[in-house]
Amino acid sequence: MKFSRTILSDAALLITAYLAAYVVRLQFGAPSCGYPAAIISVISALIVQTGLLTLFGLNTSYRWRVFGRDLPRYATVFMLSAAFLLVMRILAPDYSWARPPYSVTLIDMVFAFVAIVGYRFLRERWNLDHSVFNLPRVAALESDCAYLRDKVVMITGAGGTIGGEIVRQVTKAGAKQVLMVERSENALYKIDLEVDAIPLMVDINEKTKMEAIFELYKPAIIFHAAAYKHVPMCEANVEEAKRNNTEATRELVKMSKAHGVEKFVFISTDKAVKPISVMGKTKREAEKYVLEAGYRVVRFGNVFGSSGSVIERWRNQIAKGEALTVTDKRMTRYFMSVEEAVALVITAGSLEPGCIYTLDMGKPFSILELAERLIREAGYRPYTDIPIVFTGIRAGEKLEEDLGVDSSEVLPTSKAKIFVTKPLRTRC
Numbered sequence: 048m049k050f051s052r053t054i055l056s057d058a059a060l061l062i063t064a065y066l067a068a069y070v071v072r073l074q075f076g077a078p079s080c081g082y083p084a085a086i087i088s089v090i091s092a093l094i095v096q097t098g099l100l101t102l103f104g105l106n107t108s109y110r111w112r113v114f115g116r117d118l119p120r121y122a123t124v125f126m127l128s129a130a131f132l133l134v135m136r137i138l139a140p141d142y143s144w145a146r147p148p149y150s151v152t153l154i155d156m157v158f159a160f161v162a163i164v165g166y167r168f169l170r171e172r173w174n175l176d177h178s179v180f181n182l183p184r185v186a187a188l189e190s191d192c193a194y195l196r197d198k199v200v201m202i203t204g205a206g207g208t209i210g211g212e213i214v215r216q217v218t219k220a221g222a223k224q225v226l227m228v229e230r231s232e233n234a235l236y237k238i239d240l241e242v243d244a245i246p247l248m249v250d251i252n253e254k255t256k257m258e259a260i261f262e263l264y265k266p267a268i269i270f271h272a273a274a275y276k277h278v279p280m281c282e283a284n285v286e287e288a289k290r291n292n293t294e295a296t297r298e299l300v301k302m303s304k305a306h307g308v309e310k311f312v313f314i315s316t317d318k319a320v321k322p323i324s325v326m327g328k329t330k331r332e333a334e335k336y337v338l339e340a341g342y343r344v345v346r347f348g349n350v351f352g353s354s355g356s357v358i359e360r361w362r363n364q365i366a367k368g369e370a371l372t373v374t375d376k377r378m379t380r381y382f383m384s385v386e387e388a389v390a391l392v393i394t395a396g397s398l399e400p401g402c403i404y405t406l407d408m409g410k411p412f413s414i415l416e417l418a419e420r421l422i423r424e425a426g427y428r429p430y431t432d433i434p435i436v437f438t439g440i441r442a443g444e445k446l447e448e449d450l451g452v453d454s455s456e457v458l459p460t461s462k463a464k465i466f467v468t469k470p471l472r473t474r475c
Contacts, residue, residue, distance in 0.1 A: 054097065060166055061096050064158035065089045068151045092152070095131050096159060099124045104426070121164055129156035191394040191462070192220040194268070194310065201226040201266035203251050203299070204273030205244075206234025208353035209314060212389040213270050218242045220393070226264055228257075228273070251295045254302075261306045269303055270392070271296065271337075272314040274330065278443045281326035292329035297336045304340050311342035312396045315403075317381060317448045319346060324443030338401060345395045347406040348381030348448055350388050361418060365425050370434035371418045378440070379411035379447050394462050403468040405450055405457065 069085065103120050132152045200217050204210035205227035211234075218225050225244035229235040232248055239246045245264070249256045251273050260266075274292050275281055281288035296313065303311050315334055318327035334344045351358065361371050388406065395404040419429040427433045440446065457466045 054101075056166065057100060057163060058093060058097060060162040061093050061159050062089055064162045065092050065151070065155045067158050068155035071154055072150045088151075091135070092128070092132055092155060096125070096128045099128050100163075118164070121160060125156045125160040125163075128159075129153060188394070189220075191397050192216070194397055195393070196221040197223045198267045198309075199224040199226065199264055200268045200270070201228060201260070201264070202270045202272060203228045204271075204314075205229045205246075206231050206238050207272060208350060208385055209389060209392075210270075210272035211238045211241075212385045213272060213392065214238055214242055214244060216386075216389055216393060217270070218244060222268075224264065226260065226266060228260070230273075251299060252290060254298055257299065257302060261302055265306065266308060268310045268312075268396070269299070269308055270312045270314065270396075271299060274314070275326065276316070278318070278324045278326045279441050281329065282324065282441075282443045285325050288325050288329050289332075292326070293332045293336075296333035300336045300340045300342065303342070310396055310400070311337065311340070312392060313337040313342065313344045314392065315344050315346045317346055317348040317450050318445075320449045323445065326443065334403065338403070341401045343395060343398070343400055344403040345392045345406065346403060346450070347383060347388055347391075348408050348450065349383070350385040351382050353385065357414070358421070361421055365422065365427070365433060368433070370436045371422065372438050373415055373418050373435055374438055374444065375440050375446060376415045376437060377446050378414040378444075380414060381408040381411050381448060381450065383408050391462075391465055395465055398460060398462065398465070398467070404460070405466045405468070407464040407466060408450060411447065 066089065103124050105117065105120060105124065129152055133149065136149060136152065195217055200222045202210050202213050202217065202225065205214050206229035210227075210229070214225060214227055225242065226247055227235060227238060227242075227244050228247045228249055228251065229238070230248065230250040235246050235248055238244075247260060249260065251257060273295070275284075275288050281292075300311065313334065315330050316327065318324055319331040319334060320327075322328045322331050337344050349356065353359075364371050383406065391406045395406075398404065415435070418435055422429045422433045422435075425433075429435060457468055459465075460467050
């Protein structure tokens with residue numbers, strides 16, 4: 048089915064490219080050979096180009112193959128097709144059905160190459176993440192994000208994968224003003240291009256500057272997403288992890304209470320459940336400060352396609368034709384689309400304060416099976432075309448993450464896919 052869909056989409060693109068070549072060459076004039084002959088020329092070009100794409104096995108290629116070792120094969124296909132059509136033009140008798148014009152053939156070679164390669168790139172950039180996982184893209188219900196309307200909302204870590212999506216959804220929800228706090232200039236620049244918000248290039252550890260932001264803008268709602276998230280990096284830089292993940296959160300909570308912030312939503316992690324890593328422990332400690340202040344904590348696992356994720360590393364390895372590195376064949380992880388995770392985070396912000404909310408992420412994925420599926424989706428065969436090597440589990444890592452939703456201390460809420468840790472007080 049995927050093969051036939053690719054053939055049809057390729058055919059539409061190739062026909063469009065050929066017609067565009069006619070338009071460019073003839074400057075919107077009628078073809079001298081007549082429209083019937085021009086149509087037959089389009090069909091002959093389509094047959095040749097589609098046949099060569101199939102012959103070279105390029106009907107199921109994906110983004111990293113297009114820009115990896117298969118890119119020359121695409122160029123070869125369209126140069127061969129142009130050569131074949133030019134030979135037909137030379138050998139065919141005058142006014143024959145098989146006389147595509149020289150100039151149109153050469154222009155079409157460029158247009159068709161750009162169309163097919165560009166389509167592969169855009170299609171896989173948008174769809175592959177979700178086709179591999181079958182993850183839904185959702186947004187918070189209007190009623191669940193009503194509390195954001197006409198409010199000044201601050202998002203820390205606004206240039207990150209999660210922070211950036213919070214910015215997008217909060218902006219669409221009708222916030223009066225959105226403050227994007229981010230220390231990375233490049234990350235802040237990228238998200239600033241997408242939305243109408245205030246970019247604030249500030250490190251959350253700079254207390255004086257953060258105080259000035261509170262004084263000037265008076266945020267009513269804060270989503271705190273800024274944090275170090277990579278387990279190995281936190282293991283190698285313990286003090287910095289504590290400073291950024293725990294101490295900065297503590298100070299931000301203090302400022303929020305002092306300035307009368309109505310809602311504070313802390314983005315936590317499944318690694319804070321029975322933590323064994325520095326990253327998990329620093330987030331767990333930060334959770335305590337948030338809860339003591341009567342604010343909300345939201346825990347969840349991995350979001351697919353986040354910057355620096357294992358998926359990004361595997362894509363690069365596939366593009367280079369290298370072996371995929373997997374820590375342990377038994378390892379599993381939870382994954383959720385960033386759109387759904389953020390929609391649920393915003394929804395959790397409408398629930399009672401002083402609680403830990405955990406998102407239902409479904410069943411965990413086998414990391415090994417995921418690696419194999421990504422290889423197949425790229426058009427290769429696991430272990431034959433692309434090897435998989437096992438590097439061993441690293442310090443601070445678990446074979447299985449625990450969301451804690453099976454505990455008797457965790458209860459369902461009125462909102463789908465959101466659980467709440469059983470509180471000491473009953474108001475949650």
